[in-house]
Amino acid sequence: MSGPNHPGIDAGLSAELASVVSGARRRALRDGDRQIDTAHLLHSLLESDPEVRAVFDGGPQVARLLGYLVQRSIGYGLRWQSAVEDSGAGPVVAGGRWSPVAAGAMEEAYERAVLRGDERACGLDLLAALVADPRSRAVEVLGRAGVELPPLLERIESGCEECVSGGDAG
Template structure:
């Protein structure tokens, strides 16, 4: 029987390390590693935004506080847990790519093809948001902002099903719903 998930090179099985150019600190490196483990355990071909959201909620208390109260978090975790026992089975055969956000080639290469285009774009968005804040490394809130940018991502689908409105969440993250086009901002500021 052929494995459903292609084997990753040995150097790529753990996580993105904090000392590489990924711009992720130790805490987000743990989130990324947890998302990868979850994808492998669930039998998914790629790490997607729902894997990242689940891992982010488990590891980051600030993210849990931004998302909502205990009943909302319980509903959200319930949907995320159900993913591996049926809810997410329809996702296993496809790649998460809504086409709403262009996937950046350098972000997609991080997992040697193991990242969905939307998840890779969310990680890139988190790094861009951290640079905009003049921070050295992205944090959990940066990644959460990246996860809600694409209204058709799996993370947004799970959030919405659990009763967490992604646009309202974006407002709570940035105060003004600041899901911005950072590339356009950098082009404008360089003129």
């Protein structure tokens, strides 16, 4: 969890990832959801981060994912609105803007960046964190769209190596 030196959920983000988070916030508000969840983050990542889109198995897979996420936002998501996304890993923060799973993914993305020697998380860090919890809504969306997680994780790790050499100073 957050230690005394942790900058907070929003502070350790690249400029691009801060834009993704902003998009996820807008989507959650527009959809009438109580909290930003991992599906909101996945949707925003796919729409705005070319490095994230590149790790998927081509354009048709991205199109299926976006189609499913749009359907979710206009109807399927209604069954999620009454419940907080919770992996059971920790307490639900009352009145929080983030689901517990999404908050954990944001923190894990930052921790991945730090382990890589970077002060800012990139989109691939967040994608890796989103797929780390098999009970997250992002993983459910990926599964429904036919995305196989092991090959996706391999492509994410390869992409993260390029993220380091890309030198995103945010």
